[in-house]
Structure formats: C-alpha cells, structure tokens
Amino acid sequence: xxxxxxxxxxxxxxxxxxxMLFVPLAEYSIKAIPPNSVQFTLFGFHSxxxxxxxxxTLIIDLAIGLITLINIFLYKNRKLxxxxxxxxxxxxxxxxxxxxxxxxxxxxxxVNNQKYLFGICLPALMILFLFLSRKAIKKDxxxxxxxxxxx
Numbered sequence: 001x002x003x004x005x006x007x008x009x010x011x012x013x014x015x016x017x018x019x020m021l022f023v024p025l026a027e028y029s030i031k032a033i034p035p036n037s038v039q040f041t042l043f044g045f046h047s048x049x050x051x052x053x054x055x056x057t058l059i060i061d062l063a064i065g066l067i068t069l070i071n072i073f074l075y076k077n078r079k080l081x082x083x084x085x086x087x088x089x090x091x092x093x094x095x096x097x098x099x100x101x102x103x104x105x106x107x108x109x110x111v112n113n114q115k116y117l118f119g120i121c122l123p124a125l126m127i128l129f130l131f132l133s134r135k136a137i138k139k140d141x142x143x144x145x146x147x148x149x150x151x
Contacts, residue, residue: 004140006081009133010072013088016126017065021058023119026103040103041119054102060095064088064126078141085134089127096123 026040030047038047042061044054071084099120106114 004075004136006133006136006140007072007075009129009136010068013126013129013133014065014068014072016122016129017061017068020061020119020122023122024117025099025119026114026116028106029113038106040106045106057095057098057102060091060098064091064095067091078137078144081137082134082141085130085137089130092123092126092130099123 021042024039024041028038028040030036030038036047036049038045040046042054042057045052067084067088071081071088074081074084103116
C-alpha cells in the first residue's frame with residue numbers, strides 16, 4: 001500500500017525536508033572591510049571567514065524527516081498516521097518560529113542588505129503536503145469503515 005497518494009505526499013514532505021538541509025534560507029550583506037556576505041541555512045550562518053552552527057533548527061528538521069519516513073510505512077495504522085501528520089505540522093511551525101528568530105536576530109554584524117531566498121518557502125509547502133496527506137488518509141479510513149459496514 002505504499003503506492004497510495006498519501007504516501008506520495010509524505011514522500012514529497014521527506015524530499016522537502018532533505019532539501020531544506022542544503023538550500024540557503026537568507027543572505028545578508030555585511031558592512032565590513034572588505035564587504036562580506038553571510039548565508040543562513042539550517043546548519044547555521046556561513047561566511048567566507050567564519051561559520052556559526054545553529055543546532056536546534058537542524059535537529060527539528062531531522063526529526064521532521066525521520067517522523068515522515070516512519071509515517072510512510074505505517075499505512076496499516078491510519079489513526080497513528082493522522083496523528084503523526086499533525087505532529088509534523090507542529091514541528092514545522094516550531095521550525096518556522098526558530099528560523100524567524102535566528103533570521104531576525106542576526107545582530108552580530110552591521111547588516112547592509114538582507115534578502116530571503118527560496119528555502120524560506122519550503123516549510124509552507126511541507127505543511128500543504130501534510131494536510132493533503134492527512135485528508136487522503138482520512139478519506140481512506142472512511143472508505144475502509146464503509147466497506148466494513150457492508151460486510
């Protein structure tokens with residue numbers, strides 16, 4: 001039953017979770033001599049001269065990926081699948097809150113210019129696919145219950 005549509009949605013969430021590890025979220029131009037640029041990823045802040053690790057965002061993203069991977073193979077337990085989808089949504093909201101906290105509190109340098117990149121949109125796509133998978137799981141559960149009533 002891995003070929004169900006909710007498994008495809010969950011697989012897309014897993015791919016987006018992995019993509020978030022490698023896609024930069026924001027980029028800052030720093031007033032310095034010489035001018036420098038800093039990228040913010042889930043691993044932390046990276047520039048040509050230094051790296052600062054941000055561990056909470058990395059841990060939450062890895063937890064989201066792990067829970068999604070487990071959720072794909074729990075196709076026989078639909079109630080638990082729906083609960084894990086909601087847990088993942090709350091974890092993604094916590095990740096978004098942490099990303100916002102670290103992105104707005106980047107006060108280590110004098111920021112000249114700040115721009116947000118495509119990676120900042122990935123959590124919204126993950127939440128969308130989780131809601132679609134939860135809806136498909138619920139529909140599948142109702143279909144099985146209707147079939148059980150007919151027996």
